[in-house]
Amino acid sequence: MAEEKKDNKKGTLSPLANVVLMKPRVTEKAYAVNALNQYVFQIAPRATKTEVRRAVEEAYGVSVVSVNIVKLPEKRRVFGKVVGRRNPIKKAIVKLKTGDSIALFKAGI
DSSP states (O other): OOOOOOOOOTTOOOHHHHHHEEEEOOSHHHHHHHTTTEEEEEEOTTOOHHHHHHHHHHHHOOOEEEEEEEEEOOEEEEETTEEEEEOOEEEEEEEEOTTOOOGGGSTTO
């Protein structure tokens, strides 16, 4: 019997995706762009568009049309007398080919 290539198990990602994709951004705005076939991920600070494209294609088995990256700066937070900061983040907005989708972002999950 020939061995078949096994698909990624649910919840497991390729080694590249584990380094580049930190977590999906689950916000109202992220769900709003899902209607446009776009998905938002928080990514590693040094990740590039090419790395993000390859990581999403390997991890989810979809075709990526474009990748836009946004850097959000750190922000000052005040908790009573204590002044702190929110860490800066880098996020990627990934547009998929028509017909492709990522099940992770379906409503109710």
